[in-house]
Amino acid sequence: MVAPLAVSVVPALKSGIPGLSGISALLVKCVSNGAANAFLTLRVGEVARRYCELTSHHSPEAIRRSATAAAVQHLGRIVRENGALVVRKIWASTGRTLIDSGVSKAEDIAGATRDLFGKISPWRMKEEEPVTRP
Numbered sequence: 001m002v003a004p005l006a007v008s009v010v011p012a013l014k015s016g017i018p019g020l021s022g023i024s025a026l027l028v029k030c031v032s033n034g035a036a037n038a039f040l041t042l043r044v045g046e047v048a049r050r051y052c053e054l055t056s057h058h059s060p061e062a063i064r065r066s067a068t069a070a071a072v073q074h075l076g077r078i079v080r081e082n083g084a085l086v087v088r089k090i091w092a093s094t095g096r097t098l099i100d101s102g103v104s105k106a107e108d109i110a111g112a113t114r115d116l117f118g119k120i121s122p123w124r125m126k127e128e129e130p131v132t133r134p
Helices: 002-016 020-052 060-120 122-128
Strands: none
Touching (some): 020 060
């Protein structure tokens, strides 16, 4: 039920808040580069560990294939944990700025809407004017 709403709101929200698209692109780039580096490091470590086992009688091809599978198993957990850490750190450093700019954007939209309604129906502006008492 929430998914269709989120799918339609998020692109509008992203374009409405300045800087959000740049931050999300940076976030995706950081996490994907980190995941690729982690995968390669894990795979090399698994290959080295299996080659160094004294009792291993497996072919080098089998060792490489099983090392890839083992690296993929570890990668999911690492990306989840560190991806969440990256998001928390970015949000902690820029979250207040995004909120302030979002509030400013909402105030600008409200002011523009108020001006538009004032031009369309001048009697509405008269009703909203505060009453001053002597």
